[in-house]
Structures are given as structure tokens and as C-alpha cells.
Amino acid sequence: MTANLVHKPRPGRSLRPAWEEEPTRIGSSLKALVLSLIVLAVLFPLWAILVTSLSSRETISAAGGIVIIPKEFDPAAYTTIFAGGAVTRALWISTLITVIGTAVALTTTVLAAYGLSRPGLIGSRWLLVYFLLPFLIYPPLVPKYLVVTGLGLKDTIWALILPPAISVFNLVVVRGFFQGIPQELMESARLDGASDFRILGKIVLPLSKAVIAVVGLFYAVSYWNVWFDAVLFIDRNDMYPIQRVLQSYLLAGQAPHTSGAAAGVTMPPTEAVKMAVVVVTVAPIVAVYPFIQRQFVKGVLIGAVKG
Amino acid sequence: MSSSEVTAAAEPRPERIQPPVQPAAPRPSAALRRRRVPLRARLRRDWRMLVMITPGFLILLIFSYIPIAGNVIAFQDYNPYVGGNPLEALLHSEWIGFGQFQLLFEDPAFWHAFRNTLAIASFQLVFFFPLPIFLAVMLHNLLSSRLRGFIQTVVYLPHFFSWVLVISFFVAMLGGAGLLAQTMREAGLEPWNVMTNPDTFIILVTGEAIWKDVGWGTIVFLAALSTIDQDLYEAAASDGAGRWRRFWHITLPGLRSVIVLLLILRLGDALSIGFEQFLLQRDAVGRQASEVLDTFVYYFSIATGNYGYGAAAGLFKAAVGLVLILTANKVAHKLGERGIYSKS
Numbered sequence: 126m127t128a129n130l131v132h133k134p135r136p137g138r139s140l141r142p143a144w145e146e147e148p149t150r151i152g153s154s155l156k157a158l159v160l161s162l163i164v165l166a167v168l169f170p171l172w173a174i175l176v177t178s179l180s181s182r183e184t185i186s187a188a189g190g191i192v193i194i195p196k197e198f199d200p201a202a203y204t205t206i207f208a209g210g211a212v213t214r215a216l217w218i219s220t221l222i223t224v225i226g227t228a229v230a231l232t233t234t235v236l237a238a239y240g241l242s243r244p245g246l247i248g249s250r251w252l253l254v255y256f257l258l259p260f261l262i263y264p265p266l267v268p269k270y271l272v273v274t275g276l277g278l279k280d281t282i283w284a285l286i287l288p289p290a291i292s293v294f295n296l297v298v299v300r301g302f303f304q305g306i307p308q309e310l311m312e313s314a315r316l317d318g319a320s321d322f323r324i325l326g327k328i329v330l331p332l333s334k335a336v337i338a339v340v341g342l343f344y345a346v347s348y349w350n351v352w353f354d355a356v357l358f359i360d361r362n363d364m365y366p367i368q369r370v371l372q373s374y375l376l377a378g379q380a381p382h383t384s385g386a387a388a389g390v391t392m393p394p395t396e397a398v399k400m401a402v403v404v405v406t407v408a409p410i411v412a413v414y415p416f417i418q419r420q421f422v423k424g425v426l427i428g429a430v431k432g
Numbered sequence: 433m434s435s436s437e438v439t440a441a442a443e444p445r446p447e448r449i450q451p452p453v454q455p456a457a458p459r460p461s462a463a464l465r466r467r468r469v470p471l472r473a474r475l476r477r478d479w480r481m482l483v484m485i486t487p488g489f490l491i492l493l494i495f496s497y498i499p500i501a502g503n504v505i506a507f508q509d510y511n512p513y514v515g516g517n518p519l520e521a522l523l524h525s526e527w528i529g530f531g532q533f534q535l536l537f538e539d540p541a542f543w544h545a546f547r548n549t550l551a552i553a554s555f556q557l558v559f560f561f562p563l564p565i566f567l568a569v570m571l572h573n574l575l576s577s578r579l580r581g582f583i584q585t586v587v588y589l590p591h592f593f594s595w596v597l598v599i600s601f602f603v604a605m606l607g608g609a610g611l612l613a614q615t616m617r618e619a620g621l622e623p624w625n626v627m628t629n630p631d632t633f634i635i636l637v638t639g640e641a642i643w644k645d646v647g648w649g650t651i652v653f654l655a656a657l658s659t660i661d662q663d664l665y666e667a668a669a670s671d672g673a674g675r676w677r678r679f680w681h682i683t684l685p686g687l688r689s690v691i692v693l694l695l696i697l698r699l700g701d702a703l704s705i706g707f708e709q710f711l712l713q714r715d716a717v718g719r720q721a722s723e724v725l726d727t728f729v730y731y732f733s734i735a736t737g738n739y740g741y742g743a744a745a746g747l748f749k750a751a752v753g754l755v756l757i758l759t760a761n762k763v764a765h766k767l768g769e770r771g772i773y774s775k776s
Binding site: 159167236407411 | 499
């Protein structure tokens, strides 16, 4: 079933079907040009930023700002940002938010998904509507702000962790997977006297490692990327997550509440330091990305179909 | 072969993409059980499951449902200082009916934000929406599956970047101190800084959105493309239909229901275009060009403490979004598509 969702190579891969006409030379070179431009548009900025972050001050000023061809390997920018300033602190805070947030969100999601995947649950129809409706109606900004601040969560990491701790999209993905597990397995365990907690822990979870990993990474990426919630709920600059600090380094004067001083930046950062902050912000995402790309795709399709 | 015959051949459209989830096996016992078992016994049987659901239930209650109910402050002269907490403040604030909306509709800044939102949303609908379809078709027709896999891996990546990162990339490449400006300076030209130019802002934000999500947008279309029967192409080709003919009469009809579905969803979201994206660039290009409804709500309520006013603007936005999505869905039904929900 899953197979027909993921993009399947057409039959006779790497062989042009006999009925298809040979592409014209202009057509195929145009296509190659377009595709390579698209790939370059993604990879080139990553490359240029990485190279600049590892270049010396002289190389950068000789190039005029952004270095494309590496001349040397100068990790000075990284020693600066890891020396314990605003960036180091923000990285710790973002890591904390990501780890705790992912754990909390996964727990909520898996438990709710299991409960909602059981047939015949009391009020299951109403409960399902209750859990799916927020997918269509976004919580409005102003009342949400009042609720979070009213609960006293302002300037704590919980203001960033709790509101997104269950995403309907992820819930639908996990619930769908649980429903695909043969019911006989659970029924027989239940006849043997196992409680639902035991069934979830001993039977369902071991069978669902893949989907849990994917959904966990979904959550992790969104917690790592949190920015606007931090604008709303975090006023203390020693509590800023990394995206907020990146903003104050790169986009100072481009957005609200950002003077360099607010983020603890005393001197204007050098170009290499700026680029190094971009690199450490993007690195965790690029690092986990290859492992999860395929599953992300499956997840999106489930969501797209159900949503 | 005439074109109408080709269409006829393509008529039995491929089924909609099926969810990969096995439909739960029919369980006649469940329905029977439901009726026979009394509530008490069902509670005894199900209480653990209800406990499991509780954390998610509470989170949605507190952070989704209560805020949605909290929209009532749009009808108040909400004063956050009359009580010890927002709830008390809500109870003690004065009800003023549609006063906030009246103010809102008389506020030129609001209409300015509204116009900007509509302009940017339509611009993106025309220049962004079709791109993933073309990219998907191009990828689908690549013969080497390894090359296709590589390109897909690369183009999906920016979807996972935060807006802060995306705009940082754009600043580094196209900003005043960025690569483009530095190249132009070297070439002896007057560098232009697109990041701070309000006149080209609409193009810039569309470009950013394309960079971030054009690859991601292909996923659904690729899945739909792989459900199109290959024999249709072969039959059409042997009847003499050329490349474009086949695209027009087989590929596009095959994608039709997915395109309609995504269009409806896009229309429903039309007023919520890229909040973070606009907030991040508002100061750089100025309010004139970049104020959209979402940033308006933020700046005219939370940033100033005028909560009822912002709630009214938010509620208006949500209502318009609802009307848009329902209208689009109705049109889709008229055209014989399923839309986001069936009529039933």
C-alpha cells in the first residue's frame, strides 16, 4: 500500500519507452540547465556561507564580503562563538528546548494516537473531531498570547515547548500507523490480561520505531526552528533560542526588538562570525536530514491525503 | 486522431491517492459491543485509554480551544489591567459589541495591510503555485532514478530551514553586503540591494517562498503522477499525440483533482501568507510594502497592548479565510471535483 504513494520509478527505468520520441537537443539541454540551476540555487549559498565562515579576515575583505573559493582553513570564528557568549548560551537553550520539547511532544502524541486508534472507545467519534479540528482552525494570536502569559509561562522554556506539544498532523500520521498494526496481536494480549499501557509499551511501540523516529524528528526540527514564539514570549535575552540570536547577528535592524546589545553582542560581529552562526544553526538540520528525507515524504503524503 | 479522442482515452481518471494506512479491518463486533455494554462497564474497560488521551486533550484545550473562545475579546474594550489575570480581565472588561470592528474598518492602516495581503497572495498564486507542477513533471520524466533521487534530496532541504535562516541566506547572497552587491561593485556597477527595496518586495518574498518550498511542493504532484496509467501515454503516442499534446490531455487531467485540492487549501490560507517572513523583513523594507494582516495584528495589538483591536482583526481574517475556503470548495463541487470534504 505504502509503495504506491512514494514516487515510483516508472516501469522500464533508465530506458526510454519505445513509443517515446527522442528528445530534441535543445529540449534536453534546456532541461539540464534548469535542473542544475535549481540544485545550485540550494547548494551554492550553503557552500559560500560555509567557506566564508572558515576564512580569515584578510581573505574576506579581499573578496569584498562573501568568499567562494576557500583559501585557508581558519576556525577562528568558531572559537569565538563557542567561547561562551550569546551564541553558546543560545545553542544550549535551543538544545534543551529541542530535547525536552521532542520528548514531551512525542509522549503526548503517541499516547493520544494509541487511545484514538482503538475501536469502540467511549465517545471516540467526538474525541476524534476534537483532536482534528485544530488542524483547520489556527489558534488566534492575541488570545493565545494572553493565555500563555496568563499562565505565567512568559520567559520560561515552557512557553515555547507546551503550545506546540501536539501537532494534529503528526497525530494523524502516528494514529494511521497504529491502525495498520494487526488487531489480533493486541486482542490476544488483552485476552492474556495485559493492560493497554503494557500493550502500548510491549507490542505497539516496538513495531513503530520507524514512524516514531520520523515524527520525533519532525518535532525536533520545529523546536529547533522556533522563532516567533520566542519573540512573543521570551523577553530576557539570556533565554533566547538560537534563531533569535541568529536574527540579531544577521538581520539586526531588519526585525523587531533587535539591537545588537539586546542579544549581548558588544562589538559588531565580523563577517566570518556571522556566517559561522548561520552554519551552526543550519548544521543540525543538514545533519539529520539525509536519514529522514524519505520518511518525511511519506508522512507528508499521509497528511496531504487525510488533511 | 483528434484531440477529443485523446481526452476520451484519458477520461477514466486515476483514483485519488489512497492513504497508505490499511483501513481498519471490519469489526462487526465493535458495533455490537458498543450497544450492549453499559456505560459503567465501558468506562471500566476504557479508562486507561482515556487517561492516555488526557495530556493531548489538555494541551489542545489550553492552547487551541481556549484561545479560540478567547476571541470574544474582539467584542470588548478589553483592558488587561482590570483583573489579576486575563480571565478576570475578560470578565471585568466592558462589552462594546462591534465597536472594535467599526474602528478597524475605518482604519486606513488595516485596509492597507489587507490590500498588501491580497496582492501578495495573488502574486504568489500566479507565479509560485504552478512551479511545483512543472518541476514535478520534469523530475518524473528523468530517466535516471539516481539523478532524480539526488535532485529531490537537494530541493526538499530548504523546507526544513527556519525563516530566519532563509532570510539570512538571502541577505548573504543578495543583501547590501552580499555576494550580488559585491560582484556588481567589482564590475563597476551601482549595486542594487533587493533586500531593502520596497518596490520589488513582492518579487523578493515570492522568490524566498519559492526557494524554500518549491521542491517540497512537488511531493504531492509526484505521487499523483505515479498513479497515472502509463498505457495512456503509449496509446496516445502511437496515435500520434506529441509531447505537449500528451502533457495537456493526459498529465494535466491526471493531476486535476490534486491541483484543485491544493488550490482550495491555498485559498483558505491566502490571508495567512508567511507571518515570520514578513515580520522579519518589515523593518528592512518598511511598513508600506510589507505590512500584511498578520503583522498588522501583531503590531497593532500585542506590541501596543490594544488586545481587543488585534483580536477583532484576527477574527475578521479567520472569517474571510473560512468564506474563501467554503466558496472554493463549492466551486470545486460544481466542477465535479471532490474538494476537501464531500457533500454527504
